[in-house]
Amino acid sequence: MTAQxxxxxxxxxxxxxxxxxxxxxxxxxxxxxxxxxxxxxxxxWPGEIVGLVGETGSGKTTLARTVVGLxxxxxxxxxxxxxxxxxxxxxxxxxxxxxxxxxxxxxxPLRSLDPDLTVAQIVGEGLAIRxxxxxxxxxxxxEDALAKVGLDATLLSRTSGQISGGQRQRVSIARALATDPxxxxxxxxxxxxxxxxxxxxxxxxxxxRDSLGLPIVIISxxxxxxxxxxxxxxVLYRGxxxxxxxxxxxxxxxxxxxxxxxxxSAPSVKHDRPLDVHQLRRTAADPEPPTAANACVFAARxxxxxxxxxxxxxxxxxxxxxxxxxxxxQEWPALASVRRSNPTLA
Amino acid sequence: xxxxPPPDEVLGIEDLYITVHDGAATAVRGxxxxxHTGEIVGLVGESGSGKTLTCRAALGVLPKGCGIEQGTISFERxxxxxxxxxxxxxxxxxxxxxxxxxxxxxxxxxxxxxxxxAEVLRVKQKMGRRAAHAKTLELFTAVGLxxxxxxxxQIPAELxxxxxxxxxxxxxxxxxPRLIIADEATTALDVTIQAEIIELLKDLRDQRGLAVLxxxxxxxxxxxxxxxxxxxxxxxxxxxxxxxxxxxxxxxxxxxxxxxVASVGDYQRRELEVIAGQPPRVGAEITGxxxxxRCPAAIAACRAAxxxxxxxxxxxxxxxxxxxxxxxxxxxxxxxxxx
Numbered sequence: 001m002t003a004q005x006x007x008x009x010x011x012x013x014x015x016x017x018x019x020x021x022x023x024x025x026x027x028x029x030x031x032x033x034x035x036x037x038x039x040x041x042x043x044x045w046p047g048e049i050v051g052l053v054g055e056t057g058s059g060k061t062t063l064a065r066t067v068v069g070l071x072x073x074x075x076x077x078x079x080x081x082x083x084x085x086x087x088x089x090x091x092x093x094x095x096x097x098x099x100x101x102x103x104x105x106x107x108x109p110l111r112s113l114d115p116d117l118t119v120a121q122i123v124g125e126g127l128a129i130r131x132x133x134x135x136x137x138x139x140x141x142x143e144d145a146l147a148k149v150g151l152d153a154t155l156l157s158r159t160s161g162q163i164s165g166g167q168r169q170r171v172s173i174a175r176a177l178a179t180d181p182x183x184x185x186x187x188x189x190x191x192x193x194x195x196x197x198x199x200x201x202x203x204x205x206x207x208x209r210d211s212l213g214l215p216i217v218i219i220s221x222x223x224x225x226x227x228x229x230x231x232x233x234x235v236l237y238r239g240x241x242x243x244x245x246x247x248x249x250x251x252x253x254x255x256x257x258x259x260x261x262x263x264x265s266a267p268s269v270k271h272d273r274p275l276d277v278h279q280l281r282r283t284a285a286d287p288e289p290p291t292a293a294n295a296c297v298f299a300a301r302x303x304x305x306x307x308x309x310x311x312x313x314x315x316x317x318x319x320x321x322x323x324x325x326x327x328x329x330q331e332w333p334a335l336a337s338v339r340r341s342n343p344t345l346a
Numbered sequence: 347x348x349x350x351p352p353p354d355e356v357l358g359i360e361d362l363y364i365t366v367h368d369g370a371a372t373a374v375r376g377x378x379x380x381x382h383t384g385e386i387v388g389l390v391g392e393s394g395s396g397k398t399l400t401c402r403a404a405l406g407v408l409p410k411g412c413g414i415e416q417g418t419i420s421f422e423r424x425x426x427x428x429x430x431x432x433x434x435x436x437x438x439x440x441x442x443x444x445x446x447x448x449x450x451x452x453x454x455x456x457x458x459x460x461x462x463x464a465e466v467l468r469v470k471q472k473m474g475r476r477a478a479h480a481k482t483l484e485l486f487t488a489v490g491l492x493x494x495x496x497x498x499x500q501i502p503a504e505l506x507x508x509x510x511x512x513x514x515x516x517x518x519x520x521x522x523p524r525l526i527i528a529d530e531a532t533t534a535l536d537v538t539i540q541a542e543i544i545e546l547l548k549d550l551r552d553q554r555g556l557a558v559l560x561x562x563x564x565x566x567x568x569x570x571x572x573x574x575x576x577x578x579x580x581x582x583x584x585x586x587x588x589x590x591x592x593x594x595x596x597x598x599x600x601x602x603x604x605x606x607v608a609s610v611g612d613y614q615r616r617e618l619e620v621i622a623g624q625p626p627r628v629g630a631e632i633t634g635x636x637x638x639x640r641c642p643a644a645i646a647a648c649r650a651a652x653x654x655x656x657x658x659x660x661x662x663x664x665x666x667x668x669x670x671x672x673x674x675x676x677x678x679x680x681x682x683x684x685x
Contacts, residue, residue: 055536056507164624165393194392194563195607199618206618221536224609228618251613265541267566269593269608277541 016043017215018067018102018183023076023086025062025239036062037239040076041315044183044215049206051226051247052219053262054236060219063236064185068102069093081182100126100179105172107188112172113160119146119171120156126179145178146171148212149204166197170204177208184208184216190225202229224266227251232321235259238297241315245322255324257332258298276341296327303339304332355423356525356557357381357404362417364399369413371629374399375581376417381525386551386558388568388589390604391578392625397561400578401529404559405444406434422524439470443518447530449510453502459513460486460498463520470521485516490546508539512546519550526550529561544571565608569593574661577601580626580636583655587662597664599678600637606682619682635666642681643674 025037037059044050054060065071067078069085078086080102088096103126106112113122123142127133133141143153149170160168169189176184186205190198206229208214220226226233226247233250235243235258243256254260261280264273282289282303289299290310297312299305308327315323326332357380364374374396381387389397402408404419406429418427421441429437438444446452453462463485464478473481479498486494489512502510511531518526528547532540548571550556562568568575569589576586577600585598596602606619623640626632634649635641641648647667655663656670668674 055538195565195604195609196392196621199607200620203618203620222609223537224613227613228616248615262537263613265537266609267537267540267544267564267570268610269566269569269605270610277538 017046017081018042018044019079020063020067021076021079023063023066023073023078025059025066025071026074027062027071035239037066037073040236040239040241042234042241042244044217047209047213047215048231049209049216049218049229051223051230051233052217052236053221053223053226053233055221057238058236059239060236061187064104064187064217064219067185068104069097098130100130100181102183102185103176103179103181105169105176105184105186105189108192113168115159115161118157118159119163122160122171123175123178126175130179141178142174145174148177148208149174165193166200169193169197169201173201173204173208181214184214185219186216187219188221189218191220191222198225199228205229222266223251223262224268235262240297240312240325242298242325243323244315245319245324249319249322253333255318255322255329255333256298256326257302257304257336260333260336261301275336278341279336279339296325298326304328304335354382355380356383356421357559358418358420358423359400359404360418360420362400362403362419363415364396364403364408364412365415366399366412366628368411369415372415373412373581373628374403377578377581377583379576379583379586381557381559383524383557384551384555385574386547386560386572388572388575389559389561389578390563390565390568390575392563394580394625394628395578396581397578398529401527401559401561405442405527406431406437439466439521439523441523441525443521443523443526445511445514445518445526445528445531447533449507449514450502452514453510455502458499458501459505459510460500463513463517466517466520481520482516485520486513488519488550489513489516490542491516506539507535508542511535511539511543515543515546515550519554519556522554523556525557525559527559527561530563531560532567533562533564540567541570547571565593565604569608577604580630580632581628582636582665584637584666585662585664586655587658591659591662597658597662597669598637598666599641599643599674601664602678603640643668643677 020040020042023037023040026033026035028034040063052060062071066073069088073086077084083096085096120142123145124138127138127141146153151167151170155163190201193201202225205216209216218226218230230247233247234241235256237258243250243259250259254263257280260275264275264277264280282301286303289302289305290307292310294312296309299309313325313327315325318324318329359377359379362374362377363372366373377400391397403414414427418425420426421437453459460482463482467473467478467481482498483494486497491497491509491512532543535543547558551558560572572589574587575589575592577584579600585601592601596605603621607621621640626636634651635653638644638648653665653667655665657663
């Protein structure tokens with residue numbers, strides 16, 4: 001399915017599969033309380049692949065945990081299909097989780113898989129917890145899930161230590177697929193893999209979306225790997241969404257300076273970047289950024305911050321299906337291109 | 347730097363063979379490489395290709411069950427292959443510094459980072475408490491940590507991954523080594539931090555004439571940082587040479603494959619390429635080219651006999667029988683298109 005098809009689906013159904021509405025998450029209590037997400041709005045439409053990017057501590061993982069009901073938001077709500085996940089308590093929440101409508105795939109497959117369990121046990125675990133099926137059907141569904149990720153049944157009796165890193169991540173995906181989820185959340189699925197395995201797993205996720213129509217959220221700190229597969233990219237910075245838009249447009253002309261900084265920082269084998277990191281980093285020569293408590297989250301690192309950035313801007317529409325939370329989204333690209341590319345050389 | 351100017355070659359590895367599992371298998375076969383003053387050399391290859399073992403041998407910290415079967419390792423032209431543990435201890439820090447992937451696991455979580463850097467200075471350099479404190483602050487500034495006095499009194503949990511990696515680099519350069527060995531030192535970091543650490547290593551090289559051996563599985567990172575690159579495949583060097591030349595015109599089919607799967611960084615939607623097949627098991631006995639099984643251009647000659655590195659230009663060599671075959675590029679292109 002292409003971006004166009006996603007738009008069609010959107011028009012036809014008018015109803016997102018998942019809606020995160022104005023969510024605030026605070027972890028810890030008292031003096032330890034730490035606001036991890038602020039006013040996050042995110043909709044996932046059927047059949048789309050969304051890349052969620054941001055650095056360590058930006059709240060990517062907390063957002064994923066909030067979606068599956070492992071973290072309860074302080075404010076706002078999470079609606080999955082017809083269910084208000086954030087409103088469920090105890091037994092109802094447990095039942096919802098066990099249904100496995102939303103599945104999480106974690107970063108490091110070696111650490112997220114039990115070393116004593118065989119591949120068959122790992123993949124079947126979700127089904128076993130949900131219960132209600134016999135051993136026959138269980139085995140059939142486990143083999144089916146493995147086939148979907150391109151692994152054959154000879155691996156069933158191996159433990160996670162006896163298979164390669166790439167295979168392990170595929171087993172994690174098979175485990176998630178076994179319960180026929182409606183949404184797959186992958187938390188850094190490729191950052192522990194080498195380039196070839198990374199591309200293999202990403203391609204696999206793309207194929208799963210095409211063949212099963214499964215919407216997938218891929219959490220990553222690496223933008224370049226998302227370019228080849230995602231339809232939409234959502235950029236998170238310190239708990240706020242700062243940019244959200246179609247992958248082609250965002251990557252060709254980002255409208256938030258943080259997105260541009262991420263793109264300029266990513267290593268590449270070619271060297272023709274539109275903007276250099278030095279053009280996007282603050283230097284001592286830049287005016288002091290506003291320090292107000294509700295200043296733009298990126299102001300302290302932003303070379304283009306001015307006094308009007310003393311108040312956090314809301315996401316503003318900058319194109320079709322494209323929003324950016326920067327007051328100067330029209331001005332900064334021109335300002336950046338005239339900055340010196342490497343100040344130490346001057 | 348003090349004393350006599352150091353000899354040009356800082357690290358030299360000649361025809362190194364490393365066995366694993368108490369000699370049951372040979373994981374590194376006939377590696378030769380050198381790192382010179384002011385040079386950053388990258389080692390690239392898949393996991394299990396022997397890059398980390400080579401690094402650990404060069405640091406004198408091979409894990410249990412691994413041993414050097416053959417070959418020599420020299421540091422500043424002194425043979426250190428069979429150095430005693432005490433000899434290595436003298437070299438660590440003052441001669442060779444090391445930085446690894448996960449900085450938080452190398453620091454004591456309950457001591458301040460400043461005291462851990464100062465401790466190294468007091469033990470290795472016999473510095474007094476005050477001198478070590480001052481030197482630590484100086485090092486923190488050198489590695490780009492803001493507010494060094496504040497950082498000195500913080501514990502590892504209070505610092506971010508990028509700051510911890512800077513602390514590790516401060517420890518590595520604290521006793522003014524001539525060589526830094528960095529094993530996947532930026533792999534676990536965010537891209538913005540990774541870019542900063544890469545710049546820091548380049549600055550240290552420029553300012554202190556450091557030699558750096560940098561290991562990574564990502565050719566794109568190597569491209570950003572290194573002057574020369576050594577490509578490992580299944581325990582052998584398959585290609586080595588200047589980075590710019592190898593990125594521009596890779597000669598070994600494996601290097602070409604690595605380049606196809608690396609991040610191009612133009613953010614265009616394209617078919618994501620993979621290298622088909624799996625690398626051979628560690629220690630597998632293979633006649634001829636170890637990459638032949640996965641190579642789109644393999645012919646009978648590839649599996650007939652051992653293949654030597656061919657010199658292609660000064661400092662650029664590749665281990666491939668078809669390296670000078672004008673049809674090689676065409677064959678690979680046709681094979682890739684057919685897949």
